[in-house]
Amino acid sequence: MPKSHFMLEYNLFLRVIADIVDGMGVRDLFSYFRLPTLRYKSASANEENMDRPYATEKPHLESWLGHSKNTITFHIPILGDVVNNYVKLFSPPDDYQETWSNPINDFLIGEEVASKYIAADIKIQPGNLYLFEAVSLYATVRTPDAGGRISTEMMGLLKDEADIEEFEVGEKTRELDYLITPDSLLKIGREVLFGPRNSLSGAIEKKVDLEIGDNLYSLIQN
Ligand SMILES: [Fe+2]
Helix, strand or coil: CCCHHHHHHHHHHHHHHHHHHHHHCCHHHEEEEEEEEEEEECCCCCHHHHCCCCCCCCCECHHHHCCCCCEEEEEEEEEECCCCEEEEEEECCCCCCHHHHCCCCCHHHHHHHHHHCEECCCCCCCCCCEEEECCCEEEEEECCCCCCEEEEEEEEEECCCCCHHHHHHCCCCCCCCCEECHHHHHHECCCEEEEECCCCCCCCCCCCCCCCCCCCEEEEEC
8 A cells, every 4th residue: 555655646556547538438347446556576586585375476366365356456557667577367267167266375375276277378467457357367577687567456346246244354355455335436536536544554444344434545535
């Protein structure tokens, strides 16, 4: 999450992302969005990070982290070496089974499942937006001479099938997501500002708050 001194810039960034979502005409398909992040992926993988159970360089499904299976990820490569430092996407095979996408404690546990996925014939290009499901496999990949890149990612929870209760209480589900409705997202940077509350750094994600009320973050009416 952004630091408090970048709040104005972050709000402008949110406004741009909201415009993109709205321009796609998909607003009504989603019940909630997780606020987008702007990410820097360094030129090479940090060895220490590679040992982490959820290292993004290991092929994984977002649902393995505990994200709802009804989650769609929006991925936008923006700046830098987005061609050699990219997200590799894989499709599930025809015999995909629901249990494959249950949460796990380490992406390595899913290696066998991951090996069944089929590399998608997609070459990530700047200026494009990529959508993939929480049960699609992907990994951060870098060629040996890759440079750093900046990209953005946002998750949306699909309507109808999306069950917020289930999303919130599952044993392994993400507890620290900040979810916002599509309508609220579209107001940010226009009618309201998104800002930290009761926190100096604002660098903390907070639990689901449907009312956007008493929270570390809140929408501040002007
Ligand atoms: Fe991931």
